[in-house]
Every structure is written in C-alpha cells, then in structure tokens.
Amino acid sequence: MSATTYSAFRIHKDDQGHHAGIEQLPKPEPASGEVLVRVAHSAVNYKDALAGTGKGKILRTFPLVGGIDGAGEVEASDHPDYKPGDAVIATGWGLSFDHDGAYAQYLCVPGDWLVPMPARLDARSAMIFGTAGFTAALAVHRMLTNGQRPDMGPILVTGASGGVGSMAVAIFAKLGYEVVAVSGKPALHDWLTSLGASRIVGRDALAEAKRPLEKAEWGGAVDNVGGEMLAQITRTVVPNGNIAAIGLAGGHELNTTVMPFILRGASLLGCNSVDVPPPLRKDLWGHLADDWRPQALEDMLTETVKLEGLPDVFERMLAGQTHGRVLVEVD
Known part of the structure; x- marks a missing residue:
C-alpha cells in the first residue's frame, strides 16, 4: 500500500x-x-x-x-x-x-x-462473528420474537459445522436451550459439543418422511441446508415451533404441505441478513457483543x-x- x-x-x-x-x-x-x-x-x-x-x-x-x-x-x-x-x-x-x-x-x-x-468487540472478534454470526443472531432474534422458549424442546441446527450453524449452536446454548446439531463429520463431534451442542446426530436422523406430519420432535430449528432436510423439519417440529430458514446448499425447492403450519401452527421464518434495517442491525451486534456472546468464541x-x-x-x-x-x- x-x-x-x-x-x-x-x-x-x-x-x-x-x-x-x-x-x-x-x-x-x-x-x-x-x-x-x-x-x-x-x-x-x-x-x-x-x-x-x-x-x-x-x-x-x-x-x-x-x-x-x-x-x-x-x-x-x-x-x-x-x-x-x-x-x-x-x-x-x-x-x-x-x-x-x-x-x-x-x-x-x-x-x-x-x-x-460495540463495546467488548474489536475488529478481530467482530469478524470471528462476521456475516455468519450476524445471520445466526438474526435467526435467533426472529425465533425469540415469535415466541420460541427452551421448554418447547430442543433446537435442531443443520449444517452445524459451518459458520452460521456453529454460531447458532453456540448462541442458543448460551441462552439456555438444548441444542441438537446435525453433522455428517464425526471428527467434529467433540468440537460441536465444546460449543454447546448437547447431542450430535447424523444427517440420516432426519429419515425421509412418508406422511405430511410425523412425530413432533424439535422445539424449533435453524436450517442451513434447505431442500429435503428443511421439508423433513417442517413435518417434525412441535406445535408453535419456529424454523429459521437460512441456506439452500441442499436445494432451493421445498416439497411439503400446509399441514404443519395449519394443524401445528409451525412458523417458517426466512432470514435475509443483507438488508437488515440499521436499528435492528445495531441491536443484533449489541447482543453479539454482550448477552449472546458465546463463551467459546475463540x-x-x-x-x-x-x-x-x-x-x-x-x-x-x-x-x-x-x-x-x-x-x-x-x-
């Protein structure tokens, strides 16, 4: 330079x-x-x-x-x-x-x-969060605003070893939720546990469903995959549970029915972190710097x-x- x-x-x-x-x-x-x-x-x-x-x-x-x-x-x-x-x-x-x-x-x-x-952040720590941490915070915000509570059941996080997924695991664990991480990488299970995941399951844990509604298992979910995995989550979320949809690495089509949304009151919450209004953007960074900051950020x-x-x-x-x-x- x-x-x-x-x-x-x-x-x-x-x-x-x-x-x-x-x-x-x-x-x-x-x-x-x-x-x-x-x-x-x-x-x-x-x-x-x-x-x-x-x-x-x-x-x-x-x-x-x-x-x-x-x-x-x-x-x-x-x-x-x-x-x-x-x-x-x-x-x-x-x-x-x-x-x-x-x-x-x-x-x-x-x-x-x-x-x-924000106070308690510098350029380095802010970029450890980066867009991934900010997007995870947006998902948490949308779910909490829509009534997500720990007593509703575990939060399922797909693509848990990626940037957004690992941040979502750590933030929800910090907030007192049971977090179940979906990962196809066994070598990273101990790492995910250190971030706060109480359980790690393979991708096959969300086996292909045959019915519009299956056993309600997840209190809510942060989905970084999309496609068939997201469709499966809609069928297995508890009544009034929230699903934050973030990624589409598994496909952009969503083949499900309206029954989870009508009969169980499930909510599918889209998360676009690109053009978040400035006041909310500032609030989310404030949370990341303070009460939502994972203990295992480093x-x-x-x-x-x-x-x-x-x-x-x-x-x-x-x-x-x-x-x-x-x-x-x-x-």
Missing part, C-alpha cells in the same frame, strides 16, 4: 473467463454521505467462496472487490455519524454484489451501511489467512473441507 494505492482481491469475468487475484487500486475519496474505512479484518463465508471461484452467481457487476464483511477504523468521513478513528463494522448491503467488498485494505461505503463497533475460529490465501480457502470451503470460522487478516 502506498499513499495513493491499496491492495485488493478483485474478481473479474471477461473474455478470459472468470479470474481473480490481488491488484493495486487507486485509493478512493469518500463522496457525500460516504466513509472511507481502513480494513483490519474480514472473514470467509460460503457466499464469498461462491463469488471468488465463480461457482455461484453472486456478483451483479464486474470487476468487483470480493468480501461481504469487514471491520476496521474510519480514515476519512463525509457522513455526520462517523469521524476518523471510529471503529466500525460493515456487513451485507451491496458488498461484493454491486459494490466493492472488504477484501481490501480500504473500503469506501455509504455511512448508513456501517455499524459502530474456539470457533479455526483458521486465519491473508488475502493471498483466499483462493485455496474458497476451494476447500466449497469442497466441505473447512469448518467454523475463517478469519482474514487484511491490514
């Missing part, structure tokens, strides 16, 4: 096909309402891996700097709420979609996209990489060879 340029992991799609790597870009100046952030840390999320490899249609325009989340310090500001030296978090909105993301030494964004760093960090290491991490993540949270050291 010089006085006029900075390093960024930039993604292209052009006559050469899809390609990405580190480039030197001109240092931006914030326009009206914008803030220039010197990024200290980012993270690797499944969406980042899809965007960085071109294996998912994530980016709306090219070329674009990757990275859907970042945290650092304000260097320059043309927004009334922020001044140089303020610690901030950026997740969602247009990052690595139609706006340059945070896999870069500098991030220039509308100030309304930022959240002031244990959820399983790998740290530099910008140069992103392509390798992307490939391993899409191949199911990573778990927990991967932190990116930018500055």
Whole structure:
C-alpha cells in the first residue's frame, strides 16, 4: 500500500473467463454521505467462496472487490455519524454484489451501511462473528420474537459445522436451550459439543418422511441446508415451533404441505441478513457483543489467512473441507 494505492482481491469475468487475484487500486475519496474505512479484518463465508471461484452467481457487476464483511477504523468521513478513528463494522448491503467488498485494505461505503463497533468487540472478534454470526443472531432474534422458549424442546441446527450453524449452536446454548446439531463429520463431534451442542446426530436422523406430519420432535430449528432436510423439519417440529430458514446448499425447492403450519401452527421464518434495517442491525451486534456472546468464541475460529490465501480457502470451503470460522487478516 502506498499513499495513493491499496491492495485488493478483485474478481473479474471477461473474455478470459472468470479470474481473480490481488491488484493495486487507486485509493478512493469518500463522496457525500460516504466513509472511507481502513480494513483490519474480514472473514470467509460460503457466499464469498461462491463469488471468488465463480461457482455461484453472486456478483451483479464486474470487476468487483470480493468480501461481504469487514471491520476496521474510519480514515476519512463525509457522513455526520462517523469521524476518523471510529471503529466500525460493515456487513451485507451491496458488498461484493454491486459494490466493492472488504477484501481490501480500504473500503469506501455509504455511512448508513456501517455499524459502530460495540463495546467488548474489536475488529478481530467482530469478524470471528462476521456475516455468519450476524445471520445466526438474526435467526435467533426472529425465533425469540415469535415466541420460541427452551421448554418447547430442543433446537435442531443443520449444517452445524459451518459458520452460521456453529454460531447458532453456540448462541442458543448460551441462552439456555438444548441444542441438537446435525453433522455428517464425526471428527467434529467433540468440537460441536465444546460449543454447546448437547447431542450430535447424523444427517440420516432426519429419515425421509412418508406422511405430511410425523412425530413432533424439535422445539424449533435453524436450517442451513434447505431442500429435503428443511421439508423433513417442517413435518417434525412441535406445535408453535419456529424454523429459521437460512441456506439452500441442499436445494432451493421445498416439497411439503400446509399441514404443519395449519394443524401445528409451525412458523417458517426466512432470514435475509443483507438488508437488515440499521436499528435492528445495531441491536443484533449489541447482543453479539454482550448477552449472546458465546463463551467459546475463540474456539470457533479455526483458521486465519491473508488475502493471498483466499483462493485455496474458497476451494476447500466449497469442497466441505473447512469448518467454523475463517478469519482474514487484511491490514
């Protein structure tokens, strides 16, 4: 990085096909309402891996700097709420979609996209949470707001070894819920137990159901898989239980009936963490920093990489060879 340029992991799609790597870009100046952030840390999320490899249609325009989340310090500001030296978090909105993301030494964004760093968090810990932790917090918020209680029964978390899943396990355990983690990776069972899972079951525990309603077993669920697994959960959740739907790695179709929703009063709650309104966004980060903060936050960090290491991490993540949270050291 010089006085006029900075390093960024930039993604292209052009006559050469899809390609990405580190480039030197001109240092931006914030326009009206914008803030220039010197990024200290980012993270690797499944969406980042899809965007960085071109294996998912994530980016709306090219070329674009990757990275859907970042945290650092304000260097320059043309927004009334922020001044140089303020610690901030950026997740969602247009990052690595139609706006340059945070896999870069500098991030220039509308100030309304930022959240002031809560007390008890710094850039590193904020990005151990990252978009995965924020999305898990949104799921918890939606379920609690809709009446989820510990006495309704265990919370089932699918895709539990991933970023959102492991965060959901840890947060619900912190809040006193019994958590049952679904994982097809036996080597990670002890790790999931250390995060707060009271029981780990294989994917075959949700055997194919033949009837619209099966035995009510789960008080609620956080589903990171979608497809047939989500359909099975709708048939087995208890009356008035909540299902937070987050992922679709198992498919985007949902083949179920209306009976769980009519006869058992189950609720299917969609969780889109991209454009959460600023007041709720700030509240959720406050919870993550305080009463929802897992005791095992550091244990959820399983790998740290530099910008140069992103392509390798992307490939391993899409191949199911990573778990927990991967932190990116930018500055």
